[in-house]
Amino acid sequence: MKPRSWAVFIGVATLLAITFVVGRTGPTLAGAAARDTSVTVSQGTGSAAGPAGSALVSAARPGPPKRIGHGPGLPHGARRLGALAAATKINVDVVLASGNAAALQDYAANVSSPGNALYHHYLTVSQFASTFGPSASAIAAVEASLRADGLKPGTLSANHLVLPVTATAKQFGGAFSIGFDQYQLSGGRVAYANTAAPLFPGAAAQYVSTVVGLDSLATIQPIGPPRAVKSLATASPQVVTGGPQPCATIAGASNSGIWTADSLASAYNFSSLYQANDEGAGVTVALVEFGPNLTSDITQYQSCYGTNATVSYSSVDGGSGSGPGNNPEATADIEDVIGLAPKATIDVFQAPAPDPVTGLISQTEVIDEYNAVVQSHAQVISTSWASVSRQTAR
Numbered sequence: 001m002k003p004r005s006w007a008v009f010i011g012v013a014t015l016l017a018i019t020f021v022v023g024r025t026g027p028t029l030a031g032a033a034a035r036d037t038s039v040t041v042s043q044g045t046g047s048a049a050g051p052a053g054s055a056l057v058s059a060a061r062p063g064p065p066k067r068i069g070h071g072p073g074l075p076h077g078a079r080r081l082g083a084l085a086a087a088t089k090i091n092v093d094v095v096l097a098s099g100n101a102a103a104l105q106d107y108a109a110n111v112s113s114p115g116n117a118l119y120h121h122y123l124t125v126s127q128f129a130s131t132f133g134p135s136a137s138a139i140a141a142v143e144a145s146l147r148a149d150g151l152k153p154g155t156l157s158a159n160h161l162v163l164p165v166t167a168t169a170k171q172f173g174g175a176f177s178i179g180f181d182q183y184q185l186s187g188g189r190v191a192y193a194n195t196a197a198p199l200f201p202g203a204a205a206q207y208v209s210t211v212v213g214l215d216s217l218a219t220i221q222p223i224g225p226p227r228a229v230k231s232l233a234t235a236s237p238q239v240v241t242g243g244p245q246p247c248a249t250i251a252g253a254s255n256s257g258i259w260t261a262d263s264l265a266s267a268y269n270f271s272s273l274y275q276a277n278d279e280g281a282g283v284t285v286a287l288v289e290f291g292p293n294l295t296s297d298i299t300q301y302q303s304c305y306g307t308n309a310t311v312s313y314s315s316v317d318g319g320s321g322s323g324p325g326n327n328p329e330a331t332a333d334i335e336d337v338i339g340l341a342p343k344a345t346i347d348v349f350q351a352p353a354p355d356p357v358t359g360l361i362s363q364t365e366v367i368d369e370y371n372a373v374v375q376s377h378a379q380v381i382s383t384s385w386a387s388v389s390r391q392t393a394r
Contacts, residue, residue, distance in 0.1 A: 062202035069197045072215045077186030084180035084192045086170035091317075091364045092213035094153070094163040096134045096142060097206075104132045125158045125375050133160035138207040145204035149175035158375050162367065172214070176200075183217075189360070191216040213364035219354075220290070220361050220385050240266040242274030244305040244342050261305060261339025270340065280341030286378035287337065287346060288369060290361050290385060291353040292320040293330040301335045307342040313350055316372045317365050320350040327354075333384055344380075349373050 098104050110118040123131065139156060142163065146153045150171055154164035169180045169192075176198035184190050193215035200208055239262045246260045259267070265274070273279075298311055311334060313319075320330075330348065337346055351369040354361050373381055 063206070065199055065201050066205035067197035067199050068205060068208050069210050071196045072193045072217055074183065074193065075185060075217065078183040078191075081182040081184055081190065084169045084182050086168060086173075088169045088180070088192070089166065090169055090172055090180075090213065091164065091166050091362065092172070092211055093364050093367050094142065094146070094165060094211050095209045095367075096139065096161055096163065097209040098132050098161075099134050099138070100132055107132070129158065129160040134207055139163075142204045142207050145201055146175070151175050157371055159371070162371055164364075164368070172198075176211075176214075178214070180214075185217075191360075193217055212367050213362060216360055216362060218363060220366060239263055240271045240274060243270060243279065244307050244339050247304040247306075250304060261335075264336070265340055268340070280344030283341065283380060284345045284347060284376075284378040285337050285341070285380045285382060286373045286376050287330070287333050287348045288373055288381070288383035288385060289330040289333065289348055289350050290320065290365070290369070291327050291330050292322055292324070292350065293328075293334065293348075294324050297324075297331050298334055298338070302338060305339060305342070307338055309338045309342050309344060309346060311338075311346045311348065313348045314372065314376070316349055316351040316369045318352060320353045329384060333382065337382065347376060347378060349376075 107118065110116045111121060113119055139160065143153050146163070146165060151165050151167050154166070156163055167175070172194075173179055176194075177196070178198060179195040180192050181195060182190060182192050198211045198214065239260075243265050244261050246262060250260060265271075295311075302308060324331075330350070334346060334348060337344060349369060349372055351365045352361070
């Protein structure tokens with residue numbers, strides 16, 4: 001079983017991603033222009049059409065204080081080292097509940113189902129917020145609760161789902177009635193975790209879905225084996241006609257087990273697309289990255305393949321810094337997209353890179369990264385990062 005902390009992250013990522021579908025047939029994100037702004041979604045006897053959707057938030061009377069979620073499950077082999085230093089700075093995201101979760105789930109299914117009246121009728125960020133986001137009174141209740149407990153909520157995300165908060169372990173401990181302990185994991189990495197689920201007063205608890213970032217037990221890393229896979233040397237890819245072609249310097253690289261862009265395109269049957277002159281023009285691809293890359297590497301790659309794709313960068317939580325980084329993932333991801341869809345526009349979203357010693361990427365940074373990507377205007381999203389859970393929970 002995966003640690004509960006990562007299960008919580010998966011649930012939040014699903015909520016953030018539920019309004020987009022990766023594809024090339026049209027706008028596919030909450031941030032893309034809607035094709036029909038008069039779309040009405042309904043659930044049971046209620047309905048939501050544009051701004052009226054926010055009125056669907058429950059008007060239940062405030063109940064008693066409530067703990068949201070569960071404390072994180074500790075992995076096997078975790079050894080408690082003691083209490084976390086009170087002055088330790090922690091970044092968390094308070095994730096708000098949808099104003100109509102049932103209708104949102106239905107809409108996500110309908111917009112992705114061919115033949116449905118809502119198929120490919122996507123929403124803009126503002127339409128999503130007004131239709132499925134929490135009400136203004138719900139947001140105000142949560143913000144007021146945080147401030148009353150001595151915390152300072154940051155700027156609400158455009159989709160109205162995430163409130164960032166930065167404070168010390170002592171401040172969060174007092175506000176949420178929790179403690180923080182440090183643990184040494186079986187692999188040697190030192191992490192911290194909250195001792196209980198965060199406590200919210202009844203006036204705010206009903207509007208909070210979860211709090212992400214109260215522990216550092218989970219990590220993410222690039223998916224898959226190293227890029228140069230020697231077992232591919234036995235393959236003899238049929239190089240496509242059309243699309244980017246390699247320069248003479250690397251033209252024979254596929255015979256050494258390294259696939260060039262044209263041989264990779266052949267493996268994925270891109271020939272028909274190239275013959276139809278479809279090379280990704282008019283499509284924006286958002287790349288999820290947790291590390292920097294050298295722009296000179298991308299320039300050299302495009303020079304070799306004769307491409308001129310537009311590559312831009314968006315920083316999240318301060319970005320990844322500069323230089324080649326400790327992992328070639330970002331460079332490889334950008335070059336793969338250029339080599340397959342040379343006329344597409346590429347927007348690289350860069351969140352802080354993993355800690356060079358611990359390899360840690362905080363859950364908050366992951367949520368902030370995907371939240372930024374979802375709210376962009378890209379039609380296609382690509383990520384090659386995933387969770388690592390080699391230790392099972394107790």
